[in-house]
Amino acid sequence: MDYKELGLKVGLEIHQQLNTKRKLFCDCPTILRTDDPLDTIERRLRPTPSEIGEVDVAALKEYMRGKTYIYQYYDTNCLVELDEEPPHLVSEEAKIIGVEVSLLLNSNIIEEIQVMRKTVLDGSNTSAFQRTMLISTDGYIETKQGPVSILTVCLEEDAARLISQDDTTKTFRLDRLGIPLVEIATGPDISNPEQAKEAAYILGQILRATGKVKRGLGTIRQDLNVSIREGGRVELKGVQKLDMIPLWVEREVERQIALVEIKKELNKRGSEKDLEFKIIEVTDIFNNTSSKIIASSIKKNGGVYATKLKNFKGILGKDIQKGRRFGTELADHVKTYGLSGLFHIDELPNYGITSDEVNKVRAKLKIAELDSFVIVAGKEDICKKALEEVFERCKKAFLEVPNETRDALEDGNSKYSRPLPGRARMYPETDIPPFTIDSELIRNIKENLPETFDEKVNKFIDKYGLKKDEAERIVYESPELFEKVISSLDIKSTIFIKALDLSKNLEREEGYVTDDQTLYLLFEKVSKGIIAKEGIEEVLKRVSKGEDIEIVLSDFSSDNNSADVEFAIEKIILEKKDFILEKGDRAISPLMGLCMKEFRGKVDGSLINKILKEKIDEILKSS
Amino acid sequence: MEPEVGDIVTLRKGNTSYEGIVIPSPKKDSIIIKLSNGYNIGFRKDSVEIINMEKKQKPKIFSEVKFEKRKDLPEISLISTGGTIASRVDYETGGVRWLMKPEEIFFMAPELSDIATFRNISSPFQIASESMTFECYKILAKESAKELNSGSKGVIITHGTDTLHYTSAALSFMLQNLSKPVCLVGAQRSPDRGSFDGSMNLICASYVAGHSDIGESVIVMHGEMSDTYCNVLRGTKVRKMHSTRRDTFRPINTSTLAKVFMNGKIERFSDYRKRNDDNEVYPDIEMEERTAIIKAYPNFNPEILDYYIDKGYKGLVIEASALGHVPTDTINEKFSWVDSIKRAREQDIIIVFATQCLFGRVDPFVYSNGRIMEEMGVIYAEDMLPETAYLKLSWILGHTNEYFEVKRNMLDNMSGEINYRIKGDKNGL
């Protein structure tokens, strides 16, 4: 694809949690909890009057019907997170990291910084606003394909974690509320998918270079803003895997191109003014349907409703992303109302809907050659709202690629989530006076900026004799721990990397993040020979299942003198004598496996191997 | 030319330029602008160059509110006096100002119009509650009585929270023959935010004022940190006990009178004076101003007492320790209170002891040092809160200076300020 021709513009927005001692606006630690909360409080959040002094009646009605918010809190929370005490002054440590990141991004520090309140009414903040402050503007980073501008660097508080929700209640956990975040927004001047990945990678490296960011799942959140000249602005949320960024961008471009083509086709056929919104109930046609979805909706006292889409024949069946049609897109809108989806003419008859039923619907809706229809099933008021949204989306198909927020999907596609939010109301946090960052402090930070990623990689190659890819890996993942371990313990870098791999696997598969302290304790035992390197995996696995590291380690510390080892191996050999006689030398590797299982990593593999070899030789010789 | 608030300016600092709207700055030598992304940023005036300046934006005007009278709802009155609950934030600048009109209270709780109809909304003054004087209490008492006697089923007074319990106590004594609810309401969080607590307090107070059978001066505020219910607290036995929490007002030496829920349900918890809509309330507003509260503490120099004596004070409430003790057997005699108290009594100054523990009762007879004071004519104020004792004493002294008359009245349980039976409560004090 010729991205220049298409006028592709991509911007990145990165939110990174900081590993500070205290939270941004209170003195609580920045740790997440998995145990049961101390207690909960219950709150309602009200719509507030707008600037012009009016209460938004719709918002108020929503509130009256509205949700109750339950907040779980711990002994690691205080009254600030409960919105029962004014914020404390901004964490100095977080300020310094903000300045450091700004300087690494070549941004200009704001002279007088004002903490702002950004209105948030989804319950994720007990105060109903998020505190945020602009630290610097107008920076840039260099990529292989030219510079990418940094619009803003902000420091803000993370939101509470959503734990569960139903129709009336949303439950949040306050452990995450207030953890400092650095928010970096690039300009929309990334011009191709690979550059987007590179920029994200470089930003990640810069953040990690400070040594003060949190690592692991959920500690960094990336959003992509993607648009092409004839398309619309789309914000892709939940872009977690760096390697997939190019694919996400490509698929979004594909989608926007397809929507532009649909627009052209539709305009050839007519105009959006030809569309007439009329909902027609077609329940009677489906009274004896074999479509399970429709039958069950009718059974639950729901109905079946259809609307005609003039000139849409074939459009809903058009692919807009690999494996996703325009109809899928409409179904996503319908799903936001809690319906399971929709049926459209281009895919019917199918899914238990017969051609007879289709023809009856066609007749009832007076469908002409070029027309299409969609059917939804469920409660009347919900179906009506959903169909209205489908209708509005179809009208827009004549005019534009809508600006919207989409959720990134695992396969590179994305699905509709909501319209792009309007700008949130932002006004000063009156409880915290504006502050300036001392120029002496800035100079000091500037003179002591951390090494760049490349510098550090080269240093690690020279100092520790690492290969380039190993050094990159370690510097990206865990440079501080590596230096600490290598300098104080007898651990080879290969073992360190192996442990890193194992902990990454656990993170991917179990969502468990092994902390540095745990890894260090483990390396200490390996270094002393108390745990063999083969035992690392078992230790990490058990810790990830919630066992206490000290207890797991002490399990491994039981005395294993070589006499015991020899005795145990002898026992195994005697049991397997026939097998040894049959296989000869080749028996060693299966028996090795057996012995390793027996010792579960408590004994070094090379020692077992040595004893085993001796014993097998003895048996073979004696026979 | 100096840029003015509302102007759109472009500023240059070094090689960066910033465009935004000028916002009021608290510091003379700095300029604050609001960027198009919503953030406010500031500069020292001498560090930036103004490279462009455009016409002033028109200031936003808060729109008018109308409230309709509904015949099917009880008529109540609202008196607004200032405080957080009566403030509004200008979202553009973040500036806080008092409500221009009391009607603006409906922005904070539009539901009020379905609970009661407001026969009158007035605002005799707008001040922070820490700035209240007896003058204010007199106005509030007269205003409340006027409303109640002309048909209102109850009065809601919005008020800053800091001294809400002083006002509730003052009105308890001034409003003689009160038999309708006078509800004092405040807020601990500012009204700009979705988590504003004042709305629920106002809604609950409207139910109490318009629909309850309570006939006392009460405080209606959050009962716990959750937005679940409000407590109705007797005006003479309540105190602000937390600087920031929304459930800051706690009953002292008693229990809550009732719990009120957002749906109007009222759960009764203890006895109170019952509503009688036929009664006429009489505002008896005479107060003696030369009264004071003095706290006793280690190393207190009685010269401080002498100051009040010499200045001609008529009555002093002493926040004495625990059972009602002040220093009498100090190593250095100059720290003993005996002589000063004696001198005060000789000059017919009324001395009242209340406990600085707040919880519990004073008793002169347990230790000798209490007896010394009692023999000199100190009045021991039972389990009365020091603040309540202060307002009660000032009110009594507004009517009489005669010692026995004052003592009899101080110890007369006029408005539920004394509880002769404090119950054991295992959930705290």
Ligand SMILES: [Zn+2]
């Ligand atoms: Zn805290």
